[in-house]
Amino acid sequence: MIDATEARERVVEAADRLFYARGVQAVGMDAVRAEAGVSLKRIYALFPSKDDLVVAVLHGRRAQWNAGIAASAADAASARDRILAIFDFLDAWFRRPDFHGCAFINVFGELSGGAPGVARVVREQKEAFGEYVAQLVRDAGAPDSLAPQIAILAEGAQTTAAIGDDPEAAAQARAAAATLIDAALAA
Amino acid sequence: MIDATEARERVVEAADRLFYARGVQAVGMDAVRAEAGVSLKRIYALFPSKDDLVVAVLHGRRAQWNAGIAASAADAASARDRILAIFDFLDAWFRRPDFHGCAFINVFGELSGGAPGVARVVREQKEAFGEYVAQLVRDAGAPDSLAPQIAILAEGAQTTAAIGDDPEAAAQARAAAATLIDAALAA
DNA sequence: CTCTCCGGAGAACGATCGTTCTCTCCCTGT
DNA sequence: ACAGGGAGAGAACGATCGTTCTCCGGAGAG
Known part of the structure; x- marks a missing residue:
């Protein structure tokens, strides 16, 4: 038998793969069991319901997102470059063969009606x-109004890249962000 | 009994309301029957399967979108104003109490894995x-590279407004679009 | 070695859903 | 008035799903 921590990890990772690839409602708990190699009994001991598992998966995605953004910003010299690094991170992500959209947006569209806990996690992620x-924008010395514009570009790039199956959206959003930053700093 | 054309309209409108409010998979065909006041037998005579009904609903949404965009652009004096009119249309839409995201994006996230016909309609809408x-950008005399930037802003505004439940995203995206247009024309 | 207990495999259960079928009624044509 | 056909209401069917339960083997304590 395997350790409880490892079982948890394996279940969350398996659920993430399946939910992201096929959608939450299209994946049965039995498919999660098969992919994770952890019995249903064990899964339900770790996660009281499927919704709790979805929330755990989203928490994992949030950690991955934060780590990716931080790594991409690490070797940027200025706040301006750290903002643009967001779009470099998106670019690399969009080019991965399994990419098909932001998991938070997908799950929100699928479950926001019936699972308030899930909707809350999605909202928290986007707020964070x-x-x-906003902090990067302040560091760059630009007016606060720039921050939501950058965030909207990042959101739009993700859905555009997903639906159009076109990774170019990252570079297009990056160019737009650069223009907006320069305009905001010149004002 | 009612005319076949009217039955079709009533079914599509009822399905649109229910699917948009609760998600496609969360609404059973029996709920559509109750909301439309059209028997299941009749619904299945008009639409061979639920997926066909979803496609019909999206076609209706596409017509509404095109009409709304056209109406908003109607009293704009220049191509630049017609571009910005897109965001005025979004602003009015975001403020409607039943707004919760772009139906195409929501449906894409929910069904893109299992319903290729649905995914196709979504892709067609975004391409159109x-x-x-792109045509407006050409009319304005701006470089082609501006067009995807505007489209990304529109997409991002929709998901941001939906998840954050904040209609301000339209005005923020509009301001960003104005900055991008002016920068593109000055270059 | 034996007893006990924990965990895995998978059957079972109740609910729901997409789709079809049956039964009945009403409208129409003659 | 009467036969026939189409449409509505809703039961029926087969499949699937989330969740729980049963049964059995195997590991560890005495």
């Missing part, structure tokens, strides 16, 4: 990202 | 909108 961008 | 924006 907005706060991160 | 991109083409509309």
Whole structure:
């Protein structure tokens, strides 16, 4: 038998793969069990319901997102470059073969009606990202009004890249962001 | 009994209301029957399957979108104003109490895995909108590279407004679009 | 070695859903 | 008035899903 921590990890990772690839409602708990190699009994001991598992998956995605953004910003010299690094991170993500959209947006569209806990996590993630961008904008010395514009570009790039299956959206959004930053700093 | 055309309209409108409010998978065909006041037998005579009904609903949404965009652009004096009119249309839409996101994006996130016909309609809609924006950009005399930037702002405004439940995203995206247009024309 | 207990495999259960079928009624043509 | 056909109401059917329960084997304590 395996350790409880490892079982939890394996279940969350398996659920993430399946939910992201096929959608939450299209994946049965039995498919999660098969992919994770953890019995249903064990899964339900770790997560009281499927919704709780979805929330755990989103928490994992949030950690991955934050780590990716931070790594991309690490070797940027200025706040301006750290803002643009967001779009470099998106660019690399969009080019991964399994990419098909932001998991938070997808799950929100699918479950926001019936699962308030899930909707809350999605909202928290988007709020936290907005706060991160706002801090970078302040560091760059640009007016606060720039921050939501950058966040909207990042959101739009994700859905455009997903639906159009076109990774170019990252570069297009990056160019737009650069223009907006320069205009905001010149004002 | 009612005319076949009217039955079709009533079914599509009822399905649109229910699908948009609760999600496609969360609404059973029996709920559509109750809301439309059209028997299941009749519904299945008009639409061979639920997926076909979803496609019909999206076609209706596309017509509404095009009409709304056209109406908003109607009293704009220049191509630049017709581009900005897109965001005025979004602003009015975001403020409607039943707004919770772009139906195309929501449905895409929910069904793109299992319903290729649905995914196709969503892709067509986004492509058509991109083409509309590209034409306006050409009319304004701006470089082609501006068009996808505007489209990304529109997409981002929709998801941001939906998840954050904040209609301000339209005005923020509009301001960003104005800055981008002016920068593109000055270059 | 034996008893006990924990966990895995998977059957079972109740609910729901998409789709079809049956039964009945009403409208129409003659 | 009467036969026939189409439409509505809703039961029926088969499949699936989330969740729980049963049964059995195997590991560890005495």
